[in-house]
Amino acid sequence: MTSYVLRKLLRLGLVLLVVAAASFLLMNLLPGDVALALLGNEATPEAVAQVRAELGLDQPLLMRYLHWLGGFLCGDLGRSYITQVPVMESILDRLPVTIELMLLSQGLALLIAVPTGVLCAYKAGSRIDQLANAVGLFLLAAPVFILAILLMFLFALKLRWLPSTGYVPFMTDPVRNLAHLALPALAIALAEWPSLFAVLRGDMIKTLQQDYIALAKAKGLGPAFILFRHALRPSSFTLVTLSGLQIAATIAGALVVETIFGLPGIGRMLTGAVYNRDMMLVQGCVAVISVGYVLINFGVDLIYALLDPRVRQ
Amino acid sequence: MNALADDPGHETASPVGATIPMRVRDRLGLRFWLPAAWITMVVVLAATASLLPLPSPIETDFTALSNWPDRAHWFGTDQLGRDILSRAIFGARISLTVGLLAPALGLGIGMLLGMTAGYFRGRVEIVIGAAMDAVMAFPGILVVLAVTAYVGASVPLLVILLGVLTVPTFMRVARANTLVFAQHDFVLAARAMGATHWRVLSLELLPNVMIPILIYALLVVSRIIVVEGVLSFLGLSLPAPWPTWGNMIADGQVELATLPYIPFIPAALMFLTVLSINLIGERLRARTDLRGSVL
Numbered sequence: 213m214t215s216y217v218l219r220k221l222l223r224l225g226l227v228l229l230v231v232a233a234a235s236f237l238l239m240n241l242l243p244g245d246v247a248l249a250l251l252g253n254e255a256t257p258e259a260v261a262q263v264r265a266e267l268g269l270d271q272p273l274l275m276r277y278l279h280w281l282g283g284f285l286c287g288d289l290g291r292s293y294i295t296q297v298p299v300m301e302s303i304l305d306r307l308p309v310t311i312e313l314m315l316l317s318q319g320l321a322l323l324i325a326v327p328t329g330v331l332c333a334y335k336a337g338s339r340i341d342q343l344a345n346a347v348g349l350f351l352l353a354a355p356v357f358i359l360a361i362l363l364m365f366l367f368a369l370k371l372r373w374l375p376s377t378g379y380v381p382f383m384t385d386p387v388r389n390l391a392h393l394a395l396p397a398l399a400i401a402l403a404e405w406p407s408l409f410a411v412l413r414g415d416m417i418k419t420l421q422q423d424y425i426a427l428a429k430a431k432g433l434g435p436a437f438i439l440f441r442h443a444l445r446p447s448s449f450t451l452v453t454l455s456g457l458q459i460a461a462t463i464a465g466a467l468v469v470e471t472i473f474g475l476p477g478i479g480r481m482l483t484g485a486v487y488n489r490d491m492m493l494v495q496g497c498v499a500v501i502s503v504g505y506v507l508i509n510f511g512v513d514l515i516y517a518l519l520d521p522r523v524r525q
Numbered sequence: 526m527n528a529l530a531d532d533p534g535h536e537t538a539s540p541v542g543a544t545i546p547m548r549v550r551d552r553l554g555l556r557f558w559l560p561a562a563w564i565t566m567v568v569v570l571a572a573t574a575s576l577l578p579l580p581s582p583i584e585t586d587f588t589a590l591s592n593w594p595d596r597a598h599w600f601g602t603d604q605l606g607r608d609i610l611s612r613a614i615f616g617a618r619i620s621l622t623v624g625l626l627a628p629a630l631g632l633g634i635g636m637l638l639g640m641t642a643g644y645f646r647g648r649v650e651i652v653i654g655a656a657m658d659a660v661m662a663f664p665g666i667l668v669v670l671a672v673t674a675y676v677g678a679s680v681p682l683l684v685i686l687l688g689v690l691t692v693p694t695f696m697r698v699a700r701a702n703t704l705v706f707a708q709h710d711f712v713l714a715a716r717a718m719g720a721t722h723w724r725v726l727s728l729e730l731l732p733n734v735m736i737p738i739l740i741y742a743l744l745v746v747s748r749i750i751v752v753e754g755v756l757s758f759l760g761l762s763l764p765a766p767w768p769t770w771g772n773m774i775a776d777g778q779v780e781l782a783t784l785p786y787i788p789f790i791p792a793a794l795m796f797l798t799v800l801s802i803n804l805i806g807e808r809l810r811a812r813t814d815l816r817g818s819v820l
Contacts, residue, residue, distance in 0.1 A: 227662050234663065238671050349807075353800035355751040357758050357771075358792045361778055365789075369782040464666040468755055472778065483759055486674040494674045498667050505664050 216517055224510045231506055232284060235499040236277050289496035294488055299496035303478060307500075309379065310470070310477035314462050316393055317400035318455060324405050325451075329412030330439050333447075336417055348406035357468040360399035364472065367395060377474035396473045400465040404458050411454050415447040449520050456512025463501060557808040560801030567798055571617040579611040583766040593786060600790050603773075604780060609790055612768035616791060619762060619769040620798070623683055624750035628695075628742050630688030635695025636738060640726055642696070643703025650700075657693035665690040669756060678761045687752060691745050698741050702734040740813060743806035747799045754795055770795045 264270050271279070283289065289299035332341040351359075368376035374395055380388040419425065420443055428438045467479040474480075478497060485493035570577070580586075586606035594601040600609035638657075642650040669686050676682065706712065707730065715729050756762050757771030765772065770791040777788030 227658075230659055231662055234659075235671075238668070349803065350800065353747070353803055354796055355754050355799070357755060357774065358796060361774065361781065361788055361792065365781055365785055463664045464752075464755060467666065467670075468758060471759065482670060486670050486759075486761070489674055491674065494671055498671050501667055502663055506662060 213517070217514065220510065220513055224506070227506050228503060231502045232281055232499060233277065235495060235502060236280050238495070238498065284499060289499065290492045292485075292490050292493045294490045294493075299492050302481065302493065303496055303500055306476055306478045306481050308382075309475055310466055310479060312382065313393060313396055313400070313466055313470070313475065313477060314459065316397035317404070317462060317465070318458070320397055320401035321404040321408055321458075322455060324401065325408035325412060326444075328405075329409045329451075330416060330444065332409070333413045333416030333420060334435065334439055336413075341413075344409065348409055351402055352406040354403070356399055356403040356465040357472060359402050360396065360469050360472045363395045363399050379475050392473070392475070396469045396475060399469055400462055403465060404455075404462070407458070408451060408454060412447060412451045415450050416443060419443045419447040445519065449516060452515055452519060453512060456509055456515075459505060459508045463505065553808060556804055560804040563797060563801045564805070567617050567794075568621060570614050571621050574611075574614045574618060577614070579614065580608040582607060582612040582615040582768050593784075601786050603776065603787050604784070607768075609773070609787065612773055613770070613791055613794055616768040616770045616773055617794070617798075619680060619757065619767075620750050620753055620771075620795065623680065623687065623753040623762070624746050626684045627687035627749050628691055628745040630684065631691030631695050631745065632738060632742050634688075635692045636699045636734070638692070639696040639699025639701075640703045640730060640734060643700040644707055644722070644726055644730065653696065657696050660690070661693045666752070666755070669752075670761070673756075673761045678756075678764060680763055683753065683756065683762055687749055691749070694745070695738065695741070698738055699734055702737050703730055706730050706733045736813065740806060740809045743802055743809070747802040747806070750795065750799055750802075 261270075269276070280290075287300050289303070291298050292302065295302075328344055332344050335341050354362075364376050367373050374391055375388075376395075379392050382389040416439075425438060425443060428442050433442075463479070466477060467483060469475070470477040470480040471483055478501070482494065482497040482501075484490075485497065584607065586602065586608075589598065589602045589606045590604060592598055592602040592606075594609075598608050598610065600613060602608055603612070638653050642653040665687075668690065669683070672686060673682065712725060712729050715725050720729070753762060753769070754771040754774070757769040758775045760772065760775065762771060763769050773791040774788045774795075777784070777791070780787060
């Protein structure tokens with residue numbers, strides 16, 4: 213296990229370097245002069261030169277990258293050109309909202325997918341299985357922003373059970389915090405449920421045909437015990453990998469869902485930064501989200517190895 | 526299968542052609558034809574939009590603000606008095622253009638890389654695989670956001686970016702299928718007869734690799750339509766006032782409580798289109814799987 217982790221760590225380091233370089237290059241190789249964009253077209257050449265010097269844009273690309281990377285490793289992503297607030301500060305300010313939204317939606321998706329997947333594998337081909345598959349087919353075709361608007365329309369505007377927009381920090385009022393996050397999280401969870409469900413159901417059906425399941429039945433164990441204690445773990449490898457990969461989908465989902473429900477998360481900040489062409493903020497968000505994404509995938513690989521000893525070799 | 530492949534006359538088409546007579550009576554059914562009819566209708570309407578007797582999709586009409594659907598405006602009008610039916614049909618153009626061109630681009634590049642990797646193996650495969658891993662290490666939507674932030678939103682840019690982002694998955698499907706088919710006797714036979722690598726790749730392998738890739742491409746098309754929807758919902762596709770399904774939903778969302786038909790009509794159209802493509806893809810995939818089991 214140790215050598216497996218070491219190998220993975222080495223790979224992780226390489227991937228992180230590539231991702232950091234790509235985030236940096238994305239903003240530095242594209243056409244357009246940041247200093248000019250900042251000052252507007254009427255800027256005098258002297259003013260442009262001054263801003264370029266302030267931003268270090270007159271240095272060679274490699275120096276700029278090393279400088280940026282050094283700052284990035286120390287948690288310094290520069291300042292927003294527009295608000296002058298340090299980028300890291302803005303990100304740390306918004307990150308908890310997005311992380312809470314992601315955890316809630318992923319948890320909710322698994323909370324729905326595991327029981328439905330297990331049940332439908334156990335009763336494969338039955339009415340309830342057919343119903344679940346049909347629902348999955350429909351949800352798979354419903355983009356997350358359509359689900360979000362539909363949920364908002366039904367539960368916030370018509371039934372008035374939950375608030376439609378706004379946010380309350382968890383520390384201020386946990387109940388209202390969850391009320392504000394319930395619909396956004398549900399929208400993302402419903403969009404993710406079909407693939408999680410389908411994968412678990414498929415793997416579970418295969419597991420249930422194994423001899424040791426027949427043995428467990430022959431010993432007289434109850435179906436719930438067999439399903440959850442004997443069959444669930446060996447059936448959940450693909451599920452774990454997929455739920456890790458789906459973090460990417462959650463990022464895309466968070467972008468729109470935060471915008472729709474007015475949640476002050478990193479996704480809404482990033483969309484705002486794109487509108488305002490606040491390049492430092494965009495670059496910072498992209499770097500932080502990508503690194504997070506790579507780290508999550510690394511974590512998923514480790515969990516996978518823990519679940520299935522065969523992977524380690 | 527081997528018997529057929531050993532016969533040089535059948536070699537190019539054998540794995541595909543061999544089973545067609547067995548399945549020719551297999552009906553595709555309503556679950557295929559209904560979605561196919563819907564897609565055909567959307568494509569035809571979108572293609573002929575400027576010839577149809579539709580009101581302008583961008584001209585505002587202050588005498589008909591926020592009209593619920595009626596006989597004059599089948600889908601109603603939006604807050605600026607623009608006819609929603611007309612906007613929906615013109616908006617379909619963007620969804621379909623991006624949804625078809627981006628995967629086509631990705632398919633072209635991905636298939637080239639995947640077949641090269643799967644056929645030549647060795648160092649070529651390692652280099653291509655590593656490049657694809659690097660692309661996939663990034664959450665794609667972020668790349669699109671970051672680049673559009675810099676150079677501004679436009680449809681050609683969207684096609685190129687989304688196209689490039691689909692390359693790795695197409696490459697994987699192409700590689701996996703090339704690996705399988707390259708093992709077959711008909712490839713060996715062609716090589717033994719002195720066929721060049723190019724000939725083997727283009728005449729022996731391509732027709733076989735193409736089918737699973739095209740079916741997979743349907744899935745990618747529906748996914749890209751959704752992604753385009755998300756991006757235009759965020760205002761990062763075609764600039765206003767031109768309609769896309771995504772920006773129609775975004776504009777309509779403001780009046781969700783009082784005028785729900787404005788966002789829900791384009792939302793329903795997008796849902797039905799994506800659902801139809803998925804259903805068609807699923808039906809075709811089931812067929813090719815059957816073919817596998819017959820073999």
